Amino acid sequence: MSQKWxxxxxxxxVFWLRVITWIALRVxxxxxxxxxxxxxxxxxxxxxxxxxxxxxxxxRVFGRPATHLESYRHHRMFACTILDRxxxxxxxxxxxxxxxxxxxxxxxxxxxxxxxxxxxSHLGSFEVLRALGVRHDGxxxxxxxxxxxxxxxxxxxxxxxxxxxxxxxxxxxPDSMIRVKEAADAGHLVGLLGxxxxxxxxxxxxxxxxxxxxxxxxxxxxxVILGLPVFLFFGIYRGRNRYDIYFERLSDGLDxxxxxxxxxxxxxxxxxAERLEQFARQFPYNxxxxxxxxxxx
Numbered sequence: 001m002s003q004k005w006x007x008x009x010x011x012x013x014v015f016w017l018r019v020i021t022w023i024a025l026r027v028x029x030x031x032x033x034x035x036x037x038x039x040x041x042x043x044x045x046x047x048x049x050x051x052x053x054x055x056x057x058x059x060r061v062f063g064r065p066a067t068h069l070e071s072y073r074h075h076r077m078f079a080c081t082i083l084d085r086x087x088x089x090x091x092x093x094x095x096x097x098x099x100x101x102x103x104x105x106x107x108x109x110x111x112x113x114x115x116x117x118x119x120x121s122h123l124g125s126f127e128v129l130r131a132l133g134v135r136h137d138g139x140x141x142x143x144x145x146x147x148x149x150x151x152x153x154x155x156x157x158x159x160x161x162x163x164x165x166x167x168x169x170x171x172x173x174p175d176s177m178i179r180v181k182e183a184a185d186a187g188h189l190v191g192l193l194g195x196x197x198x199x200x201x202x203x204x205x206x207x208x209x210x211x212x213x214x215x216x217x218x219x220x221x222x223x224v225i226l227g228l229p230v231f232l233f234f235g236i237y238r239g240r241n242r243y244d245i246y247f248e249r250l251s252d253g254l255d256x257x258x259x260x261x262x263x264x265x266x267x268x269x270x271x272x273a274e275r276l277e278q279f280a281r282q283f284p285y286n287x288x289x290x291x292x293x294x295x296x297x
Contacts, residue, residue: 017156024086029095029241032083040076050075050290057293060209061284077285081125081237088127089160095241098128102247106139106189106231115184116229119219119250121195121276124286128235128243129191142183144192146171171198181226191233194219194272195289204266206273209280213273213294220268224261229253230268232275236283248275 024032044051054074058066066074087095109116118141120126129141145168158164169179169190183190197203197216205212223230230251236244251268259267280287 020083021086021090021160024083025090025092029083029087033080033240036076036079036083040072040079043079044072044075053290053292057209057287057289058284060211061281061287074285074287077237078288078290080239081127081288084125084237084241084243085127086160089157089164091161096128097240097242099242099244100247101244103245105249106247109229109231110140110187110189113187114229115186115188115190116231116253117184117219117223118189118191118231118233118247119194119223119272120191120233120235121193122288123195123234123276123280123283124237124288125235125243126191126193126233128245129233139189140187141189141191142167142169142180144169144171144176144180144190146198177222177226180222184226184228190228192219192222194269195276204269206270208273208277208294211294215269215273217265217269220265220272223251223253223268224264227253232272234279234283234286236279236286246279250275 020032023035051071054071055066058070058074062070084096087093106116106118118129120129129139169176169183171192180190194216197214197218201216201218202221203214203216206215208215222228229249230253232246232248232250234246236246238244250271
């Protein structure tokens with residue numbers, strides 16, 4: 001399957017990541033936050049691919065053509081979350097104002113002695129989820145990802161926070177599912193993203209903002225096979241230093257007696273796409289999939 005998000009080269013090199021990190025940690029967040037305006041303007045002016053994707057998405061949400069000011073704001077919101085990622089990874093969480101919504105349901109699940117899946121997306125900041133693991137003892141998180149996709153950037157992030165390697169479960173390995181099950185049995189949260197498919201991953205077509213888009217079935221397959229309860233997660237950036245974190249139960253887990261495994265996987269993926277669309281309409285400037293999301297197989 002052709003996925004433009006994988007082929008589209010990331011503009012942020014390790015060199016520039018180091019520059020931004022130095023500014024963020026040495027100069028301070030107020031000045032670094034202000035510098036996001038000219039930095040974002042430069043990238044907005046020179047990146048036609050992200051502008052096109054932004055106009056496409058915002059136009060679908062607004063029901064009319066988006067303006068350049070709206071698209072620029074869209075890019076700047078993304079830049080602000082990238083800046084805050086530096087603070088999250090370097091342990092400086094206190095500069096962020098984080099509000100939780102629906103977190104008690106997750107804590108109750110963990111209190112029962114069983115783990116669950118936290119299914120996120122590129123709507124808002126997924127990284128802010130790890131900040132909860134530092135602030136709240138109940139949020140013991142393991143993250144499923146493929147670090148080999150961007151090894152240089154992965155190594156740089158590991159330098160910022162060496163503990164990343166301890167919480168990452170690599171995808172695509174022979175023991176990946178076993179490690180997920182062990183983490184869930186130990187009462188951990190297993191977090192992963194559910195809105196982008198890898199080249200070798202199976203997808204299904206779901207209605208999204210008026211047009212069918214391919215959604216990966218991998219997260220739903222993993223949850224159904226292991227019988228894990230699934231909670232949606234959205235770390236919404238609200239401007240300045242505020243984040244609203246939303247948790248929402250998507251699935252209770254085992255349902256093998258009433259429906260086939262395949263129908264459960266399809267139903268879970270479709271519910272995820274439906275809720276993602278509703279949150280995307282509510283917080284459109286937090287949509288950080290800057291590529292043709294509706295690209296077919």
